[in-house]
Amino acid sequence: MLRGEKRMNVLDELKTRGFIENTTHDKELEDYLNNGNATMYVGFDPTASSLHVGHLIPIMSLAHMQRHGHRPIALVGGGTARIGDPSGRSELRQMMTYETIEGNVAGIKKQLSHFLDFTGGKAILANNADWLAKLEYIPFLREIGRHFSVNRMIKFESYKQRLHSDEGLNFIEFNYMLLQSYDFLNLFDTYSCRLQMGGSDQWGNIVAGIELTRKMRQETVFGMTFPLITKSDGSKMGKTAKGAVWLDPEKTSPYEYFQFWVNTQDGDVAKFMKLFTFLPLDEIVTVETFQDADINLAKTILAYEATKLAHGEVEAKKALAAAASMFGSREIPATLLPASTIPRKALQTSTSVPSSSLDAAELAQGIPAFKLFVSTGLCTSGGEAKRLIKQGGASINDTKITQFDQMITAGNMDDGTLLLKAGKKRFHKITITQ
RNA sequence: GGAGGGGUUCCCGAGUGGUCAAAGGGAACAGACUGUAAAUCUGUCGACGGACGUCUUCGGAGGUUCAAAUCCUCCCCCCUCCA
Numbered sequence: 001m002l003r004g005e006k007r008m009n010v011l012d013e014l015k016t017r018g019f020i021e022n023t024t025h026d027k028e029l030e031d032y033l034n035n036g037n038a039t040m041y042v043g044f045d046p047t048a049s050s051l052h053v054g055h056l057i058p059i060m061s062l063a064h065m066q067r068h069g070h071r072p073i074a075l076v077g078g079g080t081a082r083i084g085d086p087s088g089r090s091e092l093r094q095m096m097t098y099e100t101i102e103g104n105v106a107g108i109k110k111q112l113s114h115f116l117d118f119t120g121g122k123a124i125l126a127n128n129a130d131w132l133a134k135l136e137y138i139p140f141l142r143e144i145g146r147h148f149s150v151n152r153m154i155k156f157e158s159y160k161q162r163l164h165s166d167e168g169l170n171f172i173e174f175n176y177m178l179l180q181s182y183d184f185l186n187l188f189d190t191y192s193c194r195l196q197m198g199g200s201d202q203w204g205n206i207v208a209g210i211e212l213t214r215k216m217r218q219e220t221v222f223g224m225t226f227p228l229i230t231k232s233d234g235s236k237m238g239k240t241a242k243g244a245v246w247l248d249p250e251k252t253s254p255y256e257y258f259q260f261w262v263n264t265q266d267g268d269v270a271k272f273m274k275l276f277t278f279l280p281l282d283e284i285v286t287v288e289t290f291q292d293a294d295i296n297l298a299k300t301i302l303a304y305e306a307t308k309l310a311h312g313e314v315e316a317k318k319a320l321a322a323a324a325s326m327f328g329s330r331e332i333p334a335t336l337l338p339a340s341t342i343p344r345k346a347l348q349t350s351t352s353v354p355s356s357s358l359d360a361a362e363l364a365q366g367i368p369a370f371k372l373f374v375s376t377g378l379c380t381s382g383g384e385a386k387r388l389i390k391q392g393g394a395s396i397n398d399t400k401i402t403q404f405d406q407m408i409t410a411g412n413m414d415d416g417t418l419l420l421k422a423g424k425k426r427f428h429k430i431t432i433t434q
Numbered sequence: 435g436g437a438g439g440g441g442u443u444c445c446c447g448a449g450u451g452g453u454c455a456a457a458g459g460g461a462a463c464a465g466a467c468u469g470u471a472a473a474u475c476u477g478u479c480g481a482c483g484g485a486c487g488u489c490u491u492c493g494g495a496g497g498u499u500c501a502a503a504u505c506c507u508c509c510c511c512c513c514u515c516c517a
Binding site: 168263295296299323327387392405 | 471477513
């Protein structure tokens, strides 16, 4: 995407791709980014050991910045997590132990390095625990606290909501804004970082940091917020039944991750390509008119590119192959999104479907079908497995199971394996060991 | 410190002694329809070798009762108002 004569400037690119909801100081910010060598940061809360799909917007925006020659800072909130941000939350966060937080920080740092190049100072990975943890209460209040008006703070949306709710706002959370503002000031001092980006719920905190820097340093720094990404049906993007879609392959396998993207709704394909891949905009535009089978090819490309970014090319190819063997595969024309590196030939082989092995002796005695569905993890209880079978959603090697206690024996094997299918999209392969 | 309100199954939320494994909604799951989409319709939705039955669940611990989510005692947590 770096080829081409007329390269867009970052701001335009981010705008066109749908990353920007709001910015402060439009003109000055544009100048700042156009003059090269800008430094900007996004904060990531280590509330879990892994980032999830919802974090891709900030991650991708930092990646775009880096591609345009700027220096992004990924700030992991190891310090602020000890407080808990009330913004956009209807209730007090569960307090996390320091050990949990540090564990989460480590996990998140690892993932960020898949998307950003931290070598040679091209990007910076920081943890605000490094400066927040050693703050002293009285000096902090005297130097920082005095710049904050409570009258003003309680007017911010992030607090207002909670002030009027039954849950209330706890004092510890009330301080979050001061700490995040202090982060910005600190990054400005240390790295001349002049831009903070964040979700739209961060607007108040970002603005507070801008004001603090102005008051204490008489310098102008900027803010930018991302829109809340919703699906075309209006629901929040990135959550599924099982909760968030994680970037950690241990929590969400590359295959599931791939499937998540393939299952994108029609109306969201082009939008998601703009946001979650680096495919060139002029190619993505063509997707907007696709329908029927073609839109599914576009979804495959979206899934492949997104999986490649998060898990690497090898895993992306495996996931693609696994999906192909489950759902079939079609050749993808070279003219379709030509910038994508997806393998375009129709595929046959299956590789990374969840699998387990079973002893041949055990199978020889026969195993009731529903037990097999439980032991493979396809169902969480015998009752659930029976229900699945009763409803006609279970099959083994493409033969529908009609009786929950049907005995499965070596006779059901096909090519030495049992392919269990629960519903249309969940599979499990059992290989038989002698 | 005082007064009041509240903690119910994944979420919201009804339920004030048996008819409660607990209304209703959402989410989810399965089926039909499809394009591995959405929408719609139907069914399911604590566990247990399926109906009957048994066991576990309504903040925690005890107690009353033939019977407790419901009554009593103590404790924990949250919120509101007053100080």
